Amino acid sequence: MKQYSEHNFEQCTKCTVCTVYCPVAAVNPLYPGPKQAGPDGERLRMKGGEFFDESLNLCLNCKRCEVACPSDVRIGDIIQSARIKHSAKKPGLREFTLANTDLVGSVATLVSPVVNATLGLKPVRHIVEGVMNIDHRRIFPKYAFGTFEGWMRKQRKAQEQFAKQIAYFHGCYVNYNNPPLGQAFVKVLNALGYGVQLLENEKCCGVALISNGFIDKAKKQAKSNLAAIRKATAAGLKVVATSSTCTFTLRDEYEHLLDLDNGDVRENIDLACRFIYNLLCDGNHTLQFNPDAPRVRVAYHSPCHLERLGWTQYSIELLKLIPNVELVKLDSQCCGIAGTYGFKKENYATSQAIGESLFAAIEASECDYVATDCETCKWQIEMSTSKKVFHPIEVLAASL
Amino acid sequence: MNEFDVIIVGGGATGAGVARDCALRGIRALLIERDDIATGATGRNHGLLHSGARYAVNDRESAEECIKENMILRRIASHCVEDTGGLFITLPEDSLEFQAKFIESCLAAGISAEAIDPKLARIIEPSVNPTLIGAVKVPDGSIDPFRLTAANILDARLHGAKVLTYTKVDELVIESGRVVGVKTTNTITGEKGVYRAAITVNACGIWGRDLAAKAGITINMLPAKGALLVFGHRVNNVVINRCRKPADADILVPGDSITVIGTTSSKVPFDQCDNMYVTADEVELLLREGSMLAPALNHTRILRAYAGVRPLVASDDDPSGRSVSRGIVVLDHATRDGVEGFVTITGGKLMTYRLMAEWTVDLICKKLNIDAKCTTAEALLPGSSKTSTEDCMRTAVAQVGGKASAFYRHGTNAEKIDSSTAAKRALVCECEQVSVGEVEYAVEQLGVNNLVDLRRRTRMGMGTCQGELCACRAAAVMASVGKSCSDKAKADLKGFVTERWKGMSPVAWGDTLREGELLSWLYDGVCDLSNNGKEE
Numbered sequence: 001m002k003q004y005s006e007h008n009f010e011q012c013t014k015c016t017v018c019t020v021y022c023p024v025a026a027v028n029p030l031y032p033g034p035k036q037a038g039p040d041g042e043r044l045r046m047k048g049g050e051f052f053d054e055s056l057n058l059c060l061n062c063k064r065c066e067v068a069c070p071s072d073v074r075i076g077d078i079i080q081s082a083r084i085k086h087s088a089k090k091p092g093l094r095e096f097t098l099a100n101t102d103l104v105g106s107v108a109t110l111v112s113p114v115v116n117a118t119l120g121l122k123p124v125r126h127i128v129e130g131v132m133n134i135d136h137r138r139i140f141p142k143y144a145f146g147t148f149e150g151w152m153r154k155q156r157k158a159q160e161q162f163a164k165q166i167a168y169f170h171g172c173y174v175n176y177n178n179p180p181l182g183q184a185f186v187k188v189l190n191a192l193g194y195g196v197q198l199l200e201n202e203k204c205c206g207v208a209l210i211s212n213g214f215i216d217k218a219k220k221q222a223k224s225n226l227a228a229i230r231k232a233t234a235a236g237l238k239v240v241a242t243s244s245t246c247t248f249t250l251r252d253e254y255e256h257l258l259d260l261d262n263g264d265v266r267e268n269i270d271l272a273c274r275f276i277y278n279l280l281c282d283g284n285h286t287l288q289f290n291p292d293a294p295r296v297r298v299a300y301h302s303p304c305h306l307e308r309l310g311w312t313q314y315s316i317e318l319l320k321l322i323p324n325v326e327l328v329k330l331d332s333q334c335c336g337i338a339g340t341y342g343f344k345k346e347n348y349a350t351s352q353a354i355g356e357s358l359f360a361a362i363e364a365s366e367c368d369y370v371a372t373d374c375e376t377c378k379w380q381i382e383m384s385t386s387k388k389v390f391h392p393i394e395v396l397a398a399s400l
Numbered sequence: 401m402n403e404f405d406v407i408i409v410g411g412g413a414t415g416a417g418v419a420r421d422c423a424l425r426g427i428r429a430l431l432i433e434r435d436d437i438a439t440g441a442t443g444r445n446h447g448l449l450h451s452g453a454r455y456a457v458n459d460r461e462s463a464e465e466c467i468k469e470n471m472i473l474r475r476i477a478s479h480c481v482e483d484t485g486g487l488f489i490t491l492p493e494d495s496l497e498f499q500a501k502f503i504e505s506c507l508a509a510g511i512s513a514e515a516i517d518p519k520l521a522r523i524i525e526p527s528v529n530p531t532l533i534g535a536v537k538v539p540d541g542s543i544d545p546f547r548l549t550a551a552n553i554l555d556a557r558l559h560g561a562k563v564l565t566y567t568k569v570d571e572l573v574i575e576s577g578r579v580v581g582v583k584t585t586n587t588i589t590g591e592k593g594v595y596r597a598a599i600t601v602n603a604c605g606i607w608g609r610d611l612a613a614k615a616g617i618t619i620n621m622l623p624a625k626g627a628l629l630v631f632g633h634r635v636n637n638v639v640i641n642r643c644r645k646p647a648d649a650d651i652l653v654p655g656d657s658i659t660v661i662g663t664t665s666s667k668v669p670f671d672q673c674d675n676m677y678v679t680a681d682e683v684e685l686l687l688r689e690g691s692m693l694a695p696a697l698n699h700t701r702i703l704r705a706y707a708g709v710r711p712l713v714a715s716d717d718d719p720s721g722r723s724v725s726r727g728i729v730v731l732d733h734a735t736r737d738g739v740e741g742f743v744t745i746t747g748g749k750l751m752t753y754r755l756m757a758e759w760t761v762d763l764i765c766k767k768l769n770i771d772a773k774c775t776t777a778e779a780l781l782p783g784s785s786k787t788s789t790e791d792c793m794r795t796a797v798a799q800v801g802g803k804a805s806a807f808y809r810h811g812t813n814a815e816k817i818d819s820s821t822a823a824k825r826a827l828v829c830e831c832e833q834v835s836v837g838e839v840e841y842a843v844e845q846l847g848v849n850n851l852v853d854l855r856r857r858t859r860m861g862m863g864t865c866q867g868e869l870c871a872c873r874a875a876a877v878m879a880s881v882g883k884s885c886s887d888k889a890k891a892d893l894k895g896f897v898t899e900r901w902k903g904m905s906p907v908a909w910g911d912t913l914r915e916g917e918l919l920s921w922l923y924d925g926v927c928d929l930s931n932n933g934k935e936e
Contacts, residue, residue: 010632014869051804
């Protein structure tokens with residue numbers, strides 16, 4: 001359906017299906033649900049800021065309301081925009097630390113053994129809770145020793161040998177916490193005949209900055225990223241990301257929440273699983289799978305932002321192509337962490353209650369491990385279940 | 401006790417104002433209304449707090465009355481008024497010469513009118529037609545006629561007046577050529593009544609012609625229909641008027657959560673006054689002219705259309721009814737027609753309801769030999785407060801999330817709404833944020849008999865979905881406080897949904913039509929309302 005009014009909320013017919021699908025409304029009675037917080041509230045907020053309700057901060061921005069909406073209302077965007085415009089709660093030290101994944105990551109990777117060991121200690125986590133209001137039960141992702149960008153610098157010559165090239169948007173997580181995922185991506189792309197480059201001066205996509213209220217900084221970084229993406233596009237390169245949330249932020253949140261026009265490059269930004277699946281389907285690309293790879297039972301979890309992109313099926317179909325993988329599709333539901341949301345002490349109970357049925361389904365699936373396209377889903381599932389979690393690209397790389 | 405000093409027939413703003421004025425002056429008053437309060441012209445206009453600027457050029461007297469009452473209403477009815485400010489814009493096809501004359505006339509009538517740069521006007525009101533070549537700032541605002549009438553009724557009752565709604569006057573009791581009371585029928589129960597008073601006031605608006613006829617008196621009235629459209633949300637935050645001779649659809653008013661464009665003007669026969677439908681031609685005209693004020697109207701969802709009848713007293717044969725002065729007409733039928741004990745108050749406008757009441761009660765005092773001064777220009781209406789509504793709302797939000805709407809509607813009286821438990825805070829109407837507690841307050845304190853009455857007191861069902869989700873919840877709450885059994889609730893619900901659809905049908909396209917479909921699935925498909933729950 002084409003958007004007709006400049007006020008997208010007008011298309012709402014009050015059917016309330018969004019609230020039925022809202023993971024927060026289901027477990028936290030303090031949250032009025034997306035219909036009231038979004039289109040209903042927006043109409044009242046046009047009378048004045050007094051009609052803003054701080055309970056909107058309970059929204060975890062999963063966008064499942066938008067996926068459910070039959071009228072194409074951008075409910076999640078309306079709620080996030082209202083928070084940006086009206087919330088009186090200003091970001092503090094905790095928000096600064098959680099949001100600046102770039103800055104914190106670049107420091108932490110220098111001394112990662114110390115950081116990892118310290119953050120693993122129970123007394124330290126209690127202190128972090130006391131000082132920062134980050135829940136002590138929350139387990140931090142481990143920092144890598146040395147960044148992915150550092151590793152890539154050593155690969156430049158080898159990557160330039162390939163006739164076909166793509167630009168990789170690795171994201172903060174691959175850079176500071178999980179370089180092996182980036183390395184797996186490079187391995188797969190090389191096997192398909194593509195060399196991998198980095199963008200010129202990639203910045204954090206800004207998703208955590210947006211959700212923690214650092215809009216000006218998010219905008220600055222977004223502009224820098226768009227400039228880098230335009231440069232890559234001009235050189236004929238597709239920009240591919242492994243993280244579903246980075247992809248979603250670059251494609252949709254830049255325009256909808258930061259009000260930046262990315263229409264010229266949007267279609268050039270792709271998700272790794274989709275890009276690779278489409279290559280494998282075009283008849284010109286094949287992968288040589290290792291016949292000795294051990295059989296594994298993998299449960300796939302669909303991240304919320306990937307659902308919003310509408311691209312879950314690409315990851316699932318890609319996993320199905322791997323001969324040694326026996327795939328279990330988990331029901332699509334939010335894991336509850338929503339990036340930095342679940343780290344905050346006041347959200348911990350909500351976060352875990354949302355994920356509860358997913359955790360039970362994972363345990364019952366008798367899988368060897370879980371696969372998902374989102375790093376924060378990985379942290380949540382690894383913390384809350386007995387299973388390890390990998391990116392589908394890592395699963396694919398391991399079978400080559 | 402069926403003896404009073406004064407019986408007022410008609411529960412619009414004027415009748416309510418007369419009842420309040422009487423009560424404040426210690427006069428025993430009974431108000432009789434055949435339907436609910438504010439069902440006639442009172443509730444069927446723009447809801448514009450006129451600065452008087454619109455009348456300044458042609459009708460200095462009305463303009464002066466307007467600006468005086470404007471300032472009084474801001475004080476005594478702060479919770480019914482929003483100080484939006486107003487703009488009179490000149491478009492390329494209008495003349496800037498008129499603007500000069502307009503400003504001069506405004507200033508002469510005591511209305512502040514400041515010409516501003518069109519660029520500034522676009523900053524003040526971003527929705528305004530960007531091609532404007534002139535703009536004048538005036539002290540317009542918006543006023544909620546339902547709240548205003550309800551507050552007058554509430555205050556009248558607090559000061560001893562008696563109010564009977566759903567009570568029809570069958571005949572005037574006339575003894576020795578003098579009106580001494582009324583005979584009535586309760587339209588719900590069928591119960592008959594006789595009430596006596598020294599003076600009966602005819603405050604029936606356009607229907608006053610019929611009441612006067614019961615005493616053999618002829619009042620020449622001119623029913624002029626005015627149609628309006630309600631848009632789904634606030635398009636503008638400042639009232640936008642066209643700076644030219646008054647014409648069709650040249651005022652755009654932001655009222656509470658919506659915007660209203662109006663009006664048209666056409667002569668209608670008397671037998672159609674109870675049967676106001678908005679025609680396709682009227683809708684088209686309103687949209688065409690309205691989008692000259694704010695182009696966004698062309699692609700904004702229209703919630704509904706409605707029409708009212710102006711109670712103009714005919715002074716000539718003008719077929720449009722527009723050049724008739726909206727001046728106040730007080731008729732003492734003793735001197736005019738030789739019928740004692742009967743007074744008609746008509747003409748005027750919502751803006752001057754208080755002054756109309758003052759003049760009427762002054763006449764009553766004179767006739768009854770009572771020496772009591774009018775205090776309605778100073779005494780605050782219940783809910784109004786010296787602290788601004790915005791301040792109250794801010795406090796309310798800090799205390800209980802989501803109470804801002806209740807404060808916006810009821811002013812300080814919102815404190816009487818029970819929000820002590822989650823069940824009381826639960827929303828009945830989500831579009832307009834009406835809680836269970838607010839419904840109960842309205843039923844118990846504001847004289848609500850059915851769902852349509854409840855809508856007028858609270859805005860329940862006036863939002864985007866037009867009753868789709870709230871009407872059945874409200875019916876349940878009303879049943880639980882003993883206002884209706886389940887059969888009555890079902891009939892009430894049917895009446896309410898039918899009334900909502902009447903307003904939606906003239907504009908049923910696009911999203912409004914989709915909404916209507918969903919409404920019909922829910923009430924017809926799920927609740928089986930058409931069938932009234934009977935087996936096939």
